[in-house]
Amino acid sequence: MESIMKVQTANTGEEEAFMQMVLGQQRLLYGIAYSYLRSEADALEVLQEATCRAWTKRRSLKDPARFTPWLIRIVINCCNDELKRRKRVLTVKPAEPDNNMMEMRSDLRLDMEQALDGMKPKYRQVLVLKYYRDMTVAEIAEILDRPVGTVKTWLNKGLKHLRGKMKIKEEA
Amino acid sequence: MALREEKLLEDYFHKLSLEAERVPGSRIHANVRLALHKRSEHAKKLWKKRLWTATTAVVITVLLVVAAGSWMGEGTGLRSALSSFAKTVPLKAYQAILTSDTTVSSAIKAGLMQQVGVSSLEKEGHVLTIDGMAADAMGIIILYSIDNKSEQITKTHQMSLTDSKGAVVGSELIGMHQNLRSGTTLNVTRLTWTGEANNLPDEVEVQLELAKSAGNDQQPVTPEQLINLSVPIKIDKKAMEESGQSIAFNQPLTVAGQTIHIKQVYAGVTGIYVETAYDKNNTQDIFGMLNPRILLGDESEYQGFYLPQRIRKVGREFSVFSNDSTNPNAPLRLTVDGIYALEPSKRELVIDTDKQQILKAPDNALTVEVVQDSAKQQLIVLKHHVTDRNKLSREGNLIMNMSFKDGKGEVHEYDQSLHSFDLTNLFESKQEELNKTGLNLYLIGKEKLPQPLTFTLDSYPNAIKDVRTITLR
Known part of the structure; x- marks a missing residue:
């Protein structure tokens, strides 16, 4: 990663080098944003916002080798900000056909979405990285810059929260 | 054993990942590229904020990526950048129709083709949308769709890029006339810069001419038959270079x-x-x-x-x-x-049209006939006899300079457009001959010219x- 950044910085300028590094992870970043927001337009907008923030804060990244975990963290923060904003703003949204491929959403899926939306962001991010991106606890710890033990705790609490929500639904 | 919640989570995220995969990489690419542009534009435009109102023209800014840099596109309309992306024809649709065009299909595969989605104003029921672009120091590829809301069949006539004064700065490498029926038709073109890329203006206009007279390619299109659609785009010359x-x-x-x-x-x-x-x-x-x-x-x-x-x-x-x-x-x-x-001395072709004889030619492969139509127009039919017709175009073309001299040294020009000459009988009678002969036709008018006529060969298939x-x- 570092060597790539150096070479590209020399060749095409810092902005282009930065851009290439972001673009190299675009699918991963978009996937994470989509898992939070479940809307293409919102996920793309958050990706833009995250790219902007990352560019602005690039000097704070001391170790270029940690660029990807750092960027993922920014994307997650942007997603959380967007979710907070949504809670503040009551919007009336028309039903959006997703690329004309409307999908019947099952009750189970809606329950899962509600459970995730109602979860603390720190638990949710661990679940997303583990079950959506198939990351190990160690990798998640690196991304979130937290000890492995903390990640394990958040993971367990996230699953517990989910269990509680889904159980309540089942009982109801 | 996996907990039930874990299984549910895995299933849920698996479905989400499939949904996320539907978004073309190029669209993500475009939005990421747009991010830094929006940031800098935001800073520049803060002071102008009051000038913006909801009903004034909104400038759509699109980001076009070229091989190692970026290309900026801009068009007018009342749409935000993101919604314009959502409405454009996805590059995947073009990929499907471009299986034989390695240049364009590989540009899409390599992520160099940028999804755009900027539309022209509607004219006579037609809207041009630039769906994708990729440019370099020599030219530009444009993927575009035309929405024909009219009942009439039209056809693409010509695309060019012009500067603010209307001067052409980019012309099509291969012009294609495609019929446009009602609905949306996809098209692809490659244009080359007519000059050096660093001399291009900062903004160019994509100009597309559609012809209303679909069907007959023999007749020239008059200006009244043209529908002109245009989309302005800004360009990043540095990135292209x-x-x-x-x-x-x-x-x-x-x-x-x-x-x-x-x-x-x-x-x-x-x-x-x-x-x-x-x-x-x-x-x-x-x-x-x-x-x-x-x-x-x-x-x-x-x-x-x-x-x-x-x-x-x-x-x-x-x-x-x-x-x-x-x-x-x-x-x-x-x-x-x-x-x-050819040796320079062999580039002269001398014909006596009265006697229908060739007096001087590079070799013995040429014969000549002169035919007239009912209006007494004279048509020189210069036949190039070959053993294998398929080799004709591969081994060069016979091209005569437009200017020729008559027997008194006066200079004339022949007409190769042939619109006024009825060729039906000529081709019907010579169909069999056409299989082993290259026919070259030159209309020299009604006037009897002093003989012989001297032509210069600008190209000759002497392999x-x-x-x-x-x-x-």
């Missing part, structure tokens, strides 16, 4: 004892451009290379790109081959089977075989 690979190559290629200088090789997203110049000391006037092709890859595994287009820009001549942008660093070789050329290969990269 930095894209692609310019290979300094000042090594001559010697074919059949003649010297061809390969002056520059440029490989970019729009193609591989080989600049050639013929040495002034050659004993033959070279009209072209025989079957030139680019071989991309090593000797054991390579792709061949044949039939280049030839363009002239700023006094320089280029052969434009296809390129595979997914293989940007592969070895590159140029192979030719020889040249087609001189000599297979040569040079390594370009």
Whole structure:
């Protein structure tokens, strides 16, 4: 990663080098944003916002080798900000056909979405990285810059929260 | 054993990941590129904030990515950048119709083609949308769709890029006339800059002419029959100049004892451009290379790109081959089977049209007839007899200079458009002959001219075989 950044910085300028590094992870970043927001337009907008923030804060990244975990963290923060904003703003949204491929959403899926939306962001991010991106606890710890033990705790609490929500639904 | 919640989570996220995969990478790419632009634009425009109102024109800014840099596009309309992306035809749709066009399909695969989505104003029921673009120092690829909401069938006539004064700065490499029925029609074109990329203006206008008279290609299109659609775009010249690979190559290629200088090789997203110049000391006037092709890859595994287009820009001549942008660093070789050329003294063609005789020609392969229509117009039918008709175009074309001299030295020009001459009977009677003959037709008017008529050959299919290969990269 570092060597790539150096070479590209020399060749095409810092902005282009930065851009290439972001673009190299675009699918991963978009996937994470989509898992939070479940809307293409919102996920793309958050990706833009995250790219902007990352560019602005690039000097704070001391170790270029940690660029990807750092960027993922920014994307997650942007997603959380967007979710907070949504809670503040009551919007009336028309039903959006997703690329004309409307999908019947099952009750189970809606329950899962509600459970995730109602979860603390720190638990949710661990679940997303583990079950959506198939990351190990160690990798998640690196991304979130937290000890492995903390990640394990958040993971367990996230699953517990989910269990509680889904159980309540089942009982109801 | 996995907990039930874990299984539910895995299933849920698996479905989400499938949904996320539906979004083309190019669209994500475009939005990421847009991010830094929006940031800088935001800073610039803060002071202008009051000037913005909800109902005034909103400038759509689109980001077009070229090989190593970015390309900025801009159009007017009441749509935000994101919604414009959502409404455009996805590049995947183009990928499906471009299976034989390596240059464009590989540009999409390599992520160099940028999804755009900027539309023109509607004119006579037609809307032009630029769906994708990729540019380099030599030209630009444009993927566009035309929405025909009218009942009439129209056709694409010509696309060009112009500056603010209407001067053409980009012209199509190959013009294609495609019929446009009601609905949306996808199209692709490659344009080359008519001058140097660094002399381009900061903003150019994509101009598309549609012709209302679909069907008859023989008749010229009048201005009244044209529908002009345009979309303005801004360009990033610096990024274009930095894209692609310019290979300094000042090594001559010697074919059949003649010297061809390969002056520059440029490989970019729009193609591989080989600049050639013929040495002034050659004993033959070279009209072209025989079957030139680019071989991309090593000797054991390579792709061949044949039939280049030839363009002239700023006094320089280029052969434009296809390129595979997914293989940007592969070895590159140029192979030719020889040249087609004539000694300077053999370029004169002297015909007595009264006697229907050829008095002087480069060889014995030519015969001549003169036919008249009911209006007494004289048509020279110059036949080039070959053993294999398929070789005709591959081994060069017969092209006569427009100007010719009559027996008294007066200069005239022939007309090759032939719109006013009824050719039906001519072709019907000669159908069998056409299979082994190249027919060249020149309308010289009704006037009886002093004989003989002297023409100059600007190109002649006199093949001189000599297979040569040079390594370009």
